[in-house]
Amino acid sequence: xxxxxQPPSVSAAPGQKVTISCSGSSSNxxxxxxxxxxxxxxxxxxxxxYENNKRPSGIPDRFSGSKSGTSATLGITGLxxxxxxxxxxxTWDSSLSAGQGVFGGGTKxxxx
Amino acid sequence: EVQLVQSGAEVxxxxxxxxxxxxxxxxxxxDYWIGWVRQMxxxxxxxxxxxxxxxSDTRYRPSFQGQVTISADKSINTAYLQWSSLRxxxxxxxxxxxxxxxxxxxxxxxxxxxxxxxxxx
Numbered sequence: 044x045x046x047x048x049q050p051p052s053v054s055a056a057p058g059q060k061v062t063i064s065c066s067g068s069s070s071n072x073x074x075x076x077x078x079x080x081x082x083x084x085x086x087x088x089x090x091x092x093y094e095n096n097k098r099p100s101g102i103p104d105r106f107s108g109s110k111s112g113t114s115a116t117l118g119i120t121g122l123x124x125x126x127x128x129x130x131x132x133x134t135w136d137s138s139l140s141a142g143q144g145v146f147g148g149g150t151k152x153x154x155x
Numbered sequence: 156e157v158q159l160v161q162s163g164a165e166v167x168x169x170x171x172x173x174x175x176x177x178x179x180x181x182x183x184x185x186d187y188w189i190g191w192v193r194q195m196x197x198x199x200x201x202x203x204x205x206x207x208x209x210x211s212d213t214r215y216r217p218s219f220q221g222q223v224t225i226s227a228d229k230s231i232n233t234a235y236l237q238w239s240s241l242r243x244x245x246x247x248x249x250x251x252x253x254x255x256x257x258x259x260x261x262x263x264x265x266x267x268x269x270x271x272x273x274x275x276x
Contacts, residue, residue: 045199075260075261076259076260076261076262078262078263080200080263087250087266087267087268087269088200088250088252088263088266089265089266090262090263090264090265090266093260093262093264094257094259094260094262095260099264129199131199131200133200133262133263135261142214143202143204143205143214143216144190144192144202144205144254144263145202146192146199146200146201146202147199148199149199149200
């Protein structure tokens with residue numbers, strides 16, 4: 044069972060918008076920045092959003108992030124078939140021994 | 156280009172030992188922590204532990220303590236994940252990842268391409 048909670052799946056039509064939630068606690072999301080990772084089929088995860096809402100170079104502004112309290116949200120607008128992937132939220136957890144990384148269980152995005 | 160390159164896929168028998176590697180390039184390897192992440196078939200990402208190559212300070216997630224050993228050789232910019240006695244349940248993809256920190260926050264970037272470990276009799 045993952046430390047952070049995400050919905051197992053979301054779906055939407057091309058061109059539409061979707062949001063993915065990530066719920067945690069005060070020891071992780073509540074006191075640390077959240078990042079999001081995209082894992083396309085058969086590939087390694089890739090950083091999509093860092094510091095709650097910042098995009099690395101090369102990530103289109105269709106992707107956005109936000110955080111409030113102990114929850115975070117990833118938003119994707121103008122959905123494309125190429126966005127079909129698994130999305131993971133991640134952060135640091137200060138409650139585990141000397142601090143450890145934690146991830147959500149992942150959300151599979153289907154673009155219908 | 157900052158990158159982590161992992162060793163190739165492995166097929167092992169239960170009880171055998173294994174050491175996989177992760178070589179960093181394009182940045183100062185000793186300045187950033189390197190983490191290891193397990194992804195079992197069809198499942199999500201699980202944090203295993205992390206090492207600081209500068210002094211080999213290592214922290215394990217409790218559920219992996221004693222099950223694996225994380226090490227690093229800073230002279231060749233390489234981190235390792237090893238098992239002394241593999242089990243079928245160790246079958247998974249293993250990723251290394253750099254914990255990248257700015258003055259304000261940390262994230263996990265970049266990721267290695269992954270090493271598939273298959274344990275089967």
